[in-house]
């Protein structure tokens with residue numbers, strides 16, 4: 499199908515983009531990688547009168563570490579994250595998750611910011627950013643505000659971004675002895691998750707889990723945090739037994755629905771258990787390896 503007609507603008511500064519957004523508000527849509535928006539426009543499920551393309555604002559594409567915080571620009575492509583040796587070293591959960599998104603074409607065009615704002619509960623980034631305890635910077639012509647990842651996903655396909663705002667940065671704290679992993683069940687390579695589990699944790703000098711984040715994809719109306727599973731591990735040594743207990747808790751607290759393509763709610767719960775265990779075991783291994791390297 500062909501989209502309805504629209505006006506196209508390609509600002510070169512954030513200020514210019516925000517001015518367009520103020521002028522056109524809900525008649526407009528931001529264009530990032532176009533991997534979700536363009537299919538929706540072709541199906542006429544979205545028909546903006548104005549398309550505000552962010553692709554010429556090149557400084558929104560970056561990965562940098564500053565004062566213990568990792569900062570990622572919203573226009574950073576999935577592939578840039580997948581290929582970042584800095585992230586493989588400091589927060590491996592991100593490139594690991596990126597490598598499982600769609601196919602090379604989607605990863606070369608799609609951006610982390612576009613994916614987060616699109617807020618598809620079966621997308622991968624939301625679970626990862628929740629597990630990392632991330633924050634999202636929203637810019638508007640009246641300033642900036644920070645939203646915690648836990649508050650960002652309002653409903654299926656609805657994020658906290660207002661019509662006059664642009665997501666500009668994703669940030670999270672990094673510690674030296676942390677490990678993370680993203681485990682995804684997909685029907686075939688490149689598919690959206692049947693179940694996705696993101697686990698990020700840090701260990702203190704005696705091997706006790708002093709912080710833990712577990713985010714889930716595809717098993718609730720939004721990406722969600724598995725708080726009961728986290729509580730099993732927080733302040734305890736992450737033994738195999740405790741990890742199994744945490745995985746059971748995650749399966750109990752998620753809210754999947756039956757779907758004809760990816761299976762029953764019961765099946766998805768069982769898979770949350772398996773994949774939470776897998777992600778946590780890998781996260782612990784990685785954190786321990788980093789502790790040994792210290």
Ligand SMILES: Cc1cc2nc3c(=O)[nH]c(=O)nc-3n(C[C@H](O)[C@H](O)[C@H](O)COP(=O)(O)OP(=O)(O)OC[C@H]3O[C@@H](n4cnc5c(N)ncnc54)[C@H](O)[C@@H]3O)c2cc1C
Nearest residue numbers: 528530531532533534535600608609612613621622664665
């Ligand atoms: C074949 C295929 C397979 C896929 N498989 C997966 C997968 O396995 N896992 C997965 O997670 N995703 C998958 N995706 C989705 C993909 O990750 C998209 O890249 C992502 O959903 C949207 O990012 P984008 O940069 O393309 O955003 P766009 O499509 O350009 O925009 C998406 C929405 O966000 C808004 N927006 C974009 N950027 C901003 C911003 N900075 N501030 C405010 N609003 C903004 C747009 O207005 C639009 O409403 C797949 C997509 C396709 C086509």
